[in-house]
Amino acid sequence: MKFSIDLLREVQQENDRSNVILSPLSIALALSHLALGAANQTEKHLLEAIHLESVPCLHHLLSALRRRLAEATLSLASRVYLQKGLEVKEKFLEDSEKFYGAKPVSLSGSSEDDLEAINQWVKEATNGQIPTFLQQLPGNTVMLLLNAIHFHGFWRNKFDAAFTSPDIFHLDDDFVVSVEMMKAQRYSLSWFTLESHDVQVAKFPFKGNVSFVVIVPHQYSWNATHVLESFPYRQLCTLFPEEVPTTVKMPKMKLDYQLELSNILSQMGLQELFTNPNLQKISDESLFVSSIQHQSSLELKEDGVEGSAATSVVISRSLSAFNLDRPFLFIIFEEELGIPLFIGSVQNPNPNAAPQLKELRHLPSRPQKAIPCLFSFTDP
Structure with missing residues (x-):
């Protein structure tokens, strides 16, 4: 890591x-x-x-x-x-x-x-x-x-394409961009808030031993290195609670x-x-x-993805909704071996679309490893 x-x-x-x-x-x-x-x-x-x-x-x-x-x-x-x-x-x-x-x-x-x-x-x-x-x-x-x-990973819990619809992704405090957002009302998800880092963390498992882990800072101004360097990876598997039905939004993107x-x-x-x-x-x-x-x-889509020291941790359960509607970090892990296959950060899931001021926003058009x-x- x-x-x-x-x-x-x-x-x-x-x-x-x-x-x-x-x-x-x-x-x-x-x-x-x-x-x-x-x-x-x-x-x-x-x-x-x-x-x-x-x-x-x-x-x-x-x-x-x-x-x-x-x-x-x-x-x-x-x-x-x-x-x-x-x-x-x-x-x-x-x-x-x-x-x-x-x-x-x-x-x-x-x-x-x-x-x-x-x-x-x-x-x-x-x-x-x-x-x-x-x-x-x-x-x-x-x-x-x-x-x-x-x-090529297939979600263990797929999204229903019928519920994918236009929505907004918050780029920062001032601007948003239109995206196609995948949505689910009762998605079985393991997630938590890591108060020491002011982030939300969720695990979207694929079939097999691979998972898509997302880290979503609450603040728009964040440094990926600072978030990742002190993140408790070794404890990660023990930190995830039981899956609970959660309202989920995830941008569809390539x-x-x-x-x-x-x-x-x-x-x-x-x-x-x-x-x-x-x-x-x-x-x-x-x-x-x-x-x-x-x-x-x-590429994130409804059926899955294709492409590619001692720490003191305070954890709290959050609200019953998990929204990937702001910049986030991701790691695709092979869980059994603990190997990161892919890592990155998504600042804008639809870079070809023109950003809009939040107060002037309009909902728009449509988004393997x-x-x-x-x-x-x-x-x-």
Whole structure:
């Protein structure tokens, strides 16, 4: 969870007013895959960044994790693209396939054909949710590490589409935006108010061991990092009370998010990846990482989601209604293992609509998870 919070903090420092959708799992798997080919300080810094430096038999563990998650409604796929003529060490290729399921594929040398092939692979690996991952291949590309995750979760308690209707979402104290709001009168929901953080927390379970946990600050002016860093995750499972019939409103939405991660990861202590890393377990040639791309999408709809220290806690039951009608944080958890598959914040579920002043508001018109992560290596 620490890596997830570090990642979200750095991303939101760049722009805290935009929607953010990340897959810490996808990015961590891509970084650990890279660590497979790294040595000395480069390997050490990679594992420290994802807080797995003290985990014994790390790659065996992650391999088992991938297989276990794949048994659920989560699809994981990896691939290694190689420039023709690049001499890659056989052990790296063998271990890539053994631990990460990443089969090596040769680039044709035609940028147009290679770009089409890569985008087609990502599209298939994400069940069509990310049809165009790359607009162009990074210059001087000699190797690509690709990782894609697709999650399709079905609510244990579905929303009835007949009750979905136009409503408003409060952007801040002054502005609202029109959205299609999913509604239920007696939705079985486990939720509570965490008074120490001035937030409401609810858990919308999917079929299986995955849940959509939302954290809704009462104040419009809040910092995601401050909310998340002191949040009692380890106690979370014990904090949720029994489900009770609740009036629920949740925005129906489809959001896309794309990010170049080089600056973010540099801020997290991985500057050397982009200058002079030790990747001698991949190749004897001098390589460095020239680009790290991450793209994700989140769709909330009636049948589900598709895509992707000691703490003193005061809890109180709240009113009999839970409304996701203001900015919120979300985490999609694999509950049995406690792994965050996706994390993010929704500031505006309908960014294409024009915000309206609250006093002038009018009710309007109509709103899968999948994640690829790319490493591009350049031969200097």
